[in-house]
Amino acid sequence: MLYPPQINYERPESISEALSLLNEHSRPFLIAGGTIGVLNLKRRALSPDLVIDIGRLKELKGIDFRDEKYRIGSAVKIYEIIDSEFNGPGFSLLKKAASSVGDPLLRNMGTVGGNVCIGDPSNDLPPALLALGAELNIVGKAGSRNLNISSFYIGPYRNLLAKNEILGSINFAEPGKGYRWFYYKHYIRHLDHSVVNVAALAKVEGKKIDDLRIAIGGMSVRVPTLIETSWIKGITAGQEELQRVVKLASEKCLCLDDRHGSAEYKKNMIEKVTQMAFLSVVGGVL
Amino acid sequence: MKIKLNVNSEDYTGDVEPRLLLVDFLRDTLGLTGTHVGCETGSCGSCTVLLDGRPVKSCLMLAAQADGSRIITIEGISKGEGMNRVQKSISESKALQCGFCASGIVIAATWFLERNENPNESDVREALSGNICRCTGYQPIVDAVLNASKEVK
Amino acid sequence: MEYTDRLIKGHGKYVADITLPEMLYMEVARSKVARGNIISVKGGITASDANFYLGSSGEGYGEANVAVRQPVLAEKYVSYYGQPVAAVYDSNKYVARDLVETVEIKTEYLEPVVTLDQALKLPPIHPSITSNRASEFILGNEFTNKGDVEVEDELYLERVITDPLETRGIVSFYRDGILNVWISTQSVYSIRDGLSASLGLPRAAIRVMQADTGGAFGSKSAVYPEYVIASYISMKTGKPVKWIESREEHLMASRPGRGALGKLKLSATREGKIVGLRGEIVIDIGAYGDMLGLNSPAWIARQLTGPYEIANAYLKAIALYTNKAPLGPYRGAGRPEASFFTERMIDLLADKLSIDPAEVRLKNATESTFRSPLGLVVNASKQFLENGLRETGYWNMGACKGVSFFILIPAVFGGESARISVKDGKINVWLGGNAHWQRHELFVRKIVSEVTGVPEKYIELNKGNTEELEYGVGTWGSRSAIVAGQAVYRAALKIKEMAEKEGKDIISGTYDYSAMEDMSLDPSMISFLLTVTSANLNEVGDPIVKSCTAFYDVGEPLSKVSITGQITGGLAQAISEVLYESQTYNKEGKPEAQTISEAGVPYAQQLPRFSVIISQGGKSNTLHGAKGVGEAGTVGGLPSIARAIENVTGKRVRKLPVMYSVR
């Protein structure tokens, strides 16, 4: 059976205490909800000299909306996003992505920060947060820094968080009125990694596209990625633009044959879901 | 390390190894073997318990993480000797075969029905999407939960 | 307490729930390569301490002429990923797990035989054999009639993990010269006999008691290396030893099912009357074969004429060794394979001739008792098929549908035993085929009550126990209702007779009787299964099953609740097996699915509603008239679902699961 190795465990009372613990240990390991962290311990994929439980830190809790910006504490549980009363288009996109995470029980356990930090290409929140242009507030002993989520992932399961840093909060502006949103996750086996997740947001003024953001995750890409769409601003979208976006998306395909499908299947799925996304958010124009 | 928990309305204070999983704390330390281990990876829901009122998978949690919480297991889901409406409904329709999935499903479904007055079939299926039943193809269980939802609390 | 009520309140007693004083926990160190010569093993109990070979027992058991016997702990070489190599134990289960991490296994790389092609081309995986052909059979006779048309295809069913929700597990306790075993199993007898053969202990020195069993589906029918090792450790230490399989171990080293290839050719007239069937069945039995594995190709081939009158058949059937976990029975055990092969070929023929697939089936269904050239005897099936097509609404369905019509042959071989004991106003029953609670208590109560006139509430079915009932067979192959039912019926008649002789009321007396019913297959015991499925495409164009209707013949229905539940369970399995469920192996022979979800076990929201129509296609020639049902959904479901998927995607379905053939 799978049981964790011998560990030391601390539940600090504050971020600064957590940061001190991180700095004092050579192989510290953070858990928030622990859904993946505890699983990896059980699989003996790691042998930390200290497990630091930040899941209950008050400073990492809460969803606030101030100056047209959301601040979501990293230890906020996935279900809290879903149950939240915020309903602007941007937050609704995040809600949809959150309700695609695992199952109702896992959503009661897992946190937003954990979801962002794992760096599993198939996690649900990153594509949504990419589309929302989220800033990650990262705290370390020397202070805090902000990093846009679009430069956070450097490879599967790898991000730019230093060993002694903590993700404090996730911040993004509500795109607000006039935006349409889309989120879709395609999986073959439930609770297995998804094949492709696509998040999209768009604003169309008259017939012209004012803003379009599309992000892709899933086992068909290397890391959750934004598609380059700035060129579309001010353009009246037609079939040609649609095809160009779909092509840009399919260029992100990490075309490997594996349990999640053949290279061709994955490419096809990226194209299909991106097309669905485009049609849904750009909508009536075509 | 010391932990303090309230399990099925009884207080428990004790010393546990930091690495002890919540499910093993319940099963081995407290002898509450109605909570099962089916997959060990958070996939099957056999180990579902209520933690501060919400169902969680106790195989993916350290007992230490639950310190200070209120836990309800299958043994405590209905007060006293009786059965709650989900249990009664499953019992009446004999919707089970091997029954290994039952504890987790009862807990997930009970919580769901408390929050949803008038669910339809697809709501119930979605609510059970964290629980595996390998024997029945789910249909008898889904029907039993739907029937339970029609009963007055 | 009522069975369901006990479980629903969390009061079940599964093996993992059994704790004895001074108990030791065992963990097993396993091979991390599919094939290699062992250079050294450091730590734990190894083959040099426990030098046992696995005794053959279980489903399909017979005196085996097995060329290769599996050492309980690998000796000189390892033959599959996950094969047990060493064992450790401790009084703390977490520490036992720590210990297993410290065992060092060094191996020298040998190229693994992973695919069937490799098995045919590469040298044998064991030094004691000359080729990877583990068994070979010829069935039927060569024939010349080629009809007007011929269709030919190659069909494959991927390996599937049984994945009962409760994994395997055992508590072994050797005390005062007796080995006491509590276990999650389909047969306390195959465990007893298998342990006896492996350890060289007399049967009388082994007592096996069934714990509540959380599903089995074939994987708990026989003895496994871990059971022998746990028993050995108990004999060595004098303490109770517990081993609970992790899901990870289950996925790599329990016995999976399927892994079946069929290369088939049908010859038919222009009107769709099949005149002949030929081809080859090839089974991947993994690294070691017991009788069931070795015989599986012939067993599958024998069923291929199904409910049809096919005058000529000639089949080659072979089993091949590969460097994978040994094959076992799984939900249907050879029946779904046969059903898939035959029915897929009939669909192909229908397409070739542009005739409705149901019409082709009607044209070939047997009109009277028919003995096939493969030695299978089936009763007339046509009437049942006609009724079924009408009752399921097949004719009025849209285009994206599939129909299949096949047989379910119960494994009556070996018969079964039952014991009834009347004492203190109660009737206790034990079955040789122990219930892992496909709700056997429902039919047992019904039969005993009907025969004796004693109300059901006084009748209790007990779990399998070699002490209470000395001989028995097991629960598999859709057999229980038929064979165990018959044995119970016989014992109940006997009890009634005893009471009548004494002129007493049964329930106030004291009686005890054990019946052993031998049985041979009679065509009346074979059920007909008609399944109709419709499919859709989802938003992204992947196929999904929209509806699935089963029209199944169960003879005299002993318990409708339990029959329906088992059928919906089987149909759910058939859907996932067609679409996405499987265990796959990479080039190095390493199993790829590492969680139960990755293996593709289906969840509630992925399945449609099923309709089950229970039809009485005539009673069987047994005392109670029942037929088999346990595996009907999987046997009937697979080809019907595959056809519906084929129609909705426009791509011929040759290989299961479909979502993999996109590879």
Ligand SMILES: Cc1cc2nc3c(=O)[nH]c(=O)nc-3n(C[C@H](O)[C@H](O)[C@H](O)COP(=O)(O)OP(=O)(O)OC[C@H]3O[C@@H](n4cnc5c(N)ncnc54)[C@H](O)[C@@H]3O)c2cc1C
């Ligand atoms: C069966 C199963 C199915 C799943 N399905 C999905 C799914 O469909 N979609 C999906 O998105 N996810 C899924 N997950 C993954 C996971 O449960 C969720 O992503 C969850 O939100 C992770 O949060 P957590 O708090 O549990 O993470 P933890 O396990 O606590 O942490 C995960 C990782 O992030 C690090 N970390 C956590 N918080 C911080 C922080 N504040 N600062 C720095 N590092 C931090 C940890 O050190 C650890 O390495 C699944 C997991 C399982 C077991």
Ligand code: FES
């Ligand atoms: S045992 Fe916890 S989810 Fe399966």
Ligand code: FES
């Ligand atoms: S009844 Fe066996 S797993 Fe649900």
